[in-house]
Amino acid sequence: MCGIVGFLDKSGNRQAPVGQVLLNMLTALGRRGPDSAGVALYGDHGDSRLVVRVKLGEPGLCDAQGTQVTERVKATARVIEASVRGEYLRLVVDDQGDLTSLERAIEATGEDIEVVSMGRRLEVVKQVGSPENLELTYGISSFVGTHGLGHTRMSTESRVDLSHSQPFWAHGLPDVAVVHNGHITNYHKLRRRYEQQGYRFYTENDSEIIGVYLAQQMSRGASFAAALRSSLRDFDGSFSYLAATADSLGFVKDPFAFKPLVVTETSSYVALATEEIALQTALGGDFPVWEPGVKQVQTWQVEERLAA
């Protein structure tokens, strides 16, 4: 049992209170997953800039490790901002297009160091504990942007730590992230196949395979919606999952409707959650709510406003 949530402001307003909405939704679902909480936030960081979130290693050594990673990155890219908060180093760098080399350079700093997200819009923030603690450590409620995902985890098969928490970034592909409720039962088989192709897995969490899958499909040219649709054919098991790109949000529901998911859409926003209580708590009011049918896939796009 886990709780997943998603929110997208359809107006193209880049200052929508995405962090606050996701936090309220996650808090309402906290009891579905007390192990860890996380969000994928899509904001506006300016053109040609890449935001990199790096999980550092030992508590107490974070500042030193942060400096070490920053110095290493400076050798290859212009660093515009660098700050350490909690277990993370957050870097804003000039986007030179080569994500993989940058990621390798950062992770070569130390064994525990892991790039948690990269993108022009995306920032993943996750940790062990409740959504309330995530807010206390990182103040996610003040984050503004266009859309985002959230997750509260109840671990069933793999370890409880920051790396195994969700959302998962689709390593290698900027801005793509997923949150999953369920169990991908052909995970081991798929993982072996991807490892043979050179994909790296950071965890033993079956949900990680969704990010890897989307990264592979989309880097081969599949559209976001097409990659979501084909995953219905390629994944076995129970899943309601949400995924997002720099400018869109979508859901996939398994062929047996094993896992809950409700959707609401108004003229100004789309919101999705495992239980309606999250929608009512965060957005309150009178809106139509429905449970999508089996094998349903739907995506929504952020409206791009003309530059003001």
Add this chain to the structure above:
Amino acid sequence: MREVDCTGKTSREINQEIRQLVSDGEQEIVVLRPQARHNLAVAILQPVKLVFEGSVGYYCAGMVDGPSVEIRGSAGWGVAEGMMSGTVIVTQNAGNSAAASIRGGTVVVRGSVGARAGIAMKGGTLIIQGNCGYMTGFMMQKGTIIVCGDAEEALGDSIYEGRIFVGGNIAELGNDAVIQELTPEDHNFLASTLARYGITSAYPFKKIVAGGRLWRFDKKEFETWREAL
């Protein structure tokens, strides 16, 4: 008529308040701002009228015997699960497993329902004014499901007994679910039952019942079993 405001209260506190009012002899209770909380009004065994002004979460009005419940909003999974008698009306949509295992009474969903509505029904009536999801009526044993709209795949899968009427399209019948001609009694039942809940449009209903092939195991029909299981 008495009101219960859910603001700042847990499901347990709200249920205790409702039960206190019921045992005080209150005939009509209006529950304000339920905000999709779970397990509201479970195991109410008196013929009281309960109105929820807003959406409810999972298992609302589960295991009830006798009340008349109206949910002005949507309902989560398992609305009216295990109901013995009474009426539960949902004015919008309901999630998975609506009216699961009910033994009597009537559940009316004005909108559409998720998967496995009426699973293991043992009596009573489930009316869905909109569409129904995957595996509606799965393993039902008795009672009636009326779907005015369309039905998703695996309709009536492994049904033992009982009947399902569908007014719209059927994406696919489940294992051992077969279509049967409606009798004059069926037509009368549909007209009178639907009229009672203000549904007066005429639908071209199809009737789905058990084919009986899965009632007893026969080695010669092993292939049928393999597919059903």
